[in-house]
Amino acid sequence: MPPKPKNVAHYGLAWLALILATLAGLAWWWQIGRLIALPDAPSARIACVSYAPFRKPGETPFDTQFVMTPERIDEDLRALSQRFDCVRTYSQGNGLAAVPAIAARYHMQVLMGIWLGGVAKTNEREIEQGIATAKANPGVIRGVVVGNEVLLRGELSPKRLTEFIQRVRSAVPAAIPVTYADVWENWLRYPQMGSAVDFVTIHILPYWEDNPVAAVDAVHHVEEVYQRMQRMFPGKQVMIGETGWPSAGRLRRSAEPSLVDEAFYLRSFLRYAAEVRMPYNVIEAFDQPWKRALEGTVGGYWGIFDSDAKPKFPMLGPVREEPHWWLGWLAGMSGSIAFACIGGRRRSWQGLRGWIALALMGFAAGTAVAWQLRQMLFACEGWWEWLLSSVCLAGAWVIAAALARRIAAHLADRHDHTEPSPWWRYAALFALVLYDILLAFNGRYMDFPMGLFALPCVAYGLFGLLTHEFSMPSAEQRFMACVAPVLAIVPVVQEAGVSKVTWLWLGLNLAISVPVWVAWRCHRLQAYQTQAAD
Known part of the structure; x- marks a missing residue:
């Protein structure tokens, strides 16, 4: 043709x-590549941060035989003590029961976690070890978190979870408060859990909401949720147990994972937390590569430090994405x-x-x-x-x-x-x-x-x-x-x-x-x- x-x-x-x-x-x-001007954080120090030491290739909490060495935990906590007053842990396994004793060396407190799930033997082992750890380190434990989002995952009923909480409370020193941590929506679904805990621990992650919230509006969303939870549980202290922003991954509606947005959200949240004097914990200390298998790319990039323990952004001044x-x-x-x-x-x-x-x-x-x-x-x-x-x-x-x-x-x-x-x-x-x-x-x-x-x-x-x-x-x-x-x-x-x-x-x-x-x-x-x- x-x-x-x-x-x-x-x-x-x-x-x-x-x-x-x-x-x-x-x-x-x-x-x-542009430098973006952002609001400064009120201080370079942060009250509390989620700590999991699984930041190197091949390290994962799913490997029950893997035990993190006390030397590595000591290395991490020594570095974190320069920026944080407290660390939150999630389980007793993989060597994490050693965290409170090591944290005491650096004058840090621990919001200690006991992991609960659908396996009875694992639950029993976690509770026994958690009670023993709390008794051995009463001056370091800021609180004990019995279960993390176990209701969200549907692995325990509220009744069974309450029994575990009561068991831990009766066994640990009276000065140590006991709580349960879950997304804020689940506290609305199971308000009876409020009477089972000494203080209410809620997770507010604007990126993961059913209706994701852009970083520019995220702190306002946190403020609304926090006030709502305070009204729902009068007389109970409400703590934000997890909040943060990812630095990489897929966009969810207008919520964009980026280094600039992570810095913007965290700085803005810290300013708000300082104004209202709320107890809080941010997620998380280090990027966690193992989470990519669960949540895609975004799961591995919630850290304030990268997986090599280097700060990802400053708390003052402008920030560049790349x-x-x-x-x-x-x-x-x-x-x-x-x-x-x-x-x-x-x-x-x-x-x-x-x-x-x-x-x-x-x-x-x-x-x-x-x-x-x-x-x-x-x-x-x-x-x-x-x-x-x-x-x-x-x-x-x-x-x-x-x-x-x-x-x-x-x-x-x-x-x-x-x-x-x-x-x-x-x-x-x-x-x-x-x-x-x-x-x-x-x-x-x-x-x-x-x-x-x-x-x-x-x-x-x-x-x-x-x-x-x-x-x-x-x-x-x-x-x-x-x-x-x-x-x-x-x-x-x-x-x-x-x-x-x-x-x-x-x-x-x-x-x-x-x-x-x-x-x-x-x-x-x-x-x-x-x-x-x-």
Whole structure:
């Protein structure tokens, strides 16, 4: 079939898309590199912080045989004593029964946890060890937390939990108060638990609310909840046992995990807590890599310190999301050079427009790759995750580079209508639909790999915009192109249309799918016209 006349509108849209993609890469990396002015915390010291020592690869409380050494706990508490007056623990296992005695060396108090669950033997062991620890360290224990969110998990009934609380209270020294900790909504569901405890311990995590709250509004939400709980339990002291903000992970509606938002929330909360003189505990001391298996990327990044025990942000002055933001621009320039080398070899076109197109596509692709690599640094833990992610990213880069040669030729007025391989678009659509299914049906803890899928989706979108009349997609591709956007709408609805990331994800699905629809329609129309002419 001879080449058809150039569609000026399509070419104009292609140039506009290239420019916008390049500007998006520039702007995103510049934005996360800016210094953001934030309110200062009233003090660098914090009253109490959740402490779990499982901050190194392979360390997890699910390994019941693993015992944290007293030396490591001593190392952690010595560092934490410079910033915190108290630590909260959650269990007696894995060597954590040693925390109160070690904390005493650094003049710290302990809000000591006894972990309860659905296994009777484990509960019995935890209670016996907790009672013994409290008796051995009466001057250090600020309070005993009997059970953490066990009602939320549905592993114990309120009656059975109350029995455990009463048993612990009758056994520990009278000066040590006993409580139970759960999300604030569960205290509304089980108000009878208020009479079972010496003080009420509530968890308020604005990010994890059923209706997530943005960081800018989060402290106001905490204030409303705290006042409501005080009214509900008059005469009882109400303590916030957990509050905090994650520094990395997926967006939940308008609640965005980021280092800047974590610093903003924590500083703002500490100012509020100082004003009302409330007892509180923030979550948590160190980032916990093991939590990613439970809660996705976001679960591992609630720490005030990272997993290497280094502070993630200061309590005074401005904060920058990414100190090495310039690496994104460097990756973009590297991408421009790479695409120029790949697209310039054995080229069938002449002129400046082709080189400009390659430079723009390369820069946008390079910044997308850098974005994905940054996400992988947060999300990938095991070697197999790194291997799978790296292979997928390499494949996406190859597809984008191969299509860039043809797009540049088109924009330089040298038509090249052949796809690199029909299987490549098939593979890209298959991977996209598979991930769409996971997001639609089990996506609460899943990230959106925007950088990975931006490469093939945007590249095929541009390629299809310029060449849709010349290739007929296979039946499988047509099916997946119809299914993908429908599935991509589900996260938009789940996030109430508020999450900008879900809209961008839908946009990527449409970018690769719409050209398939158009090509399908054009070929059906052509077939109809041919039949009519015959």
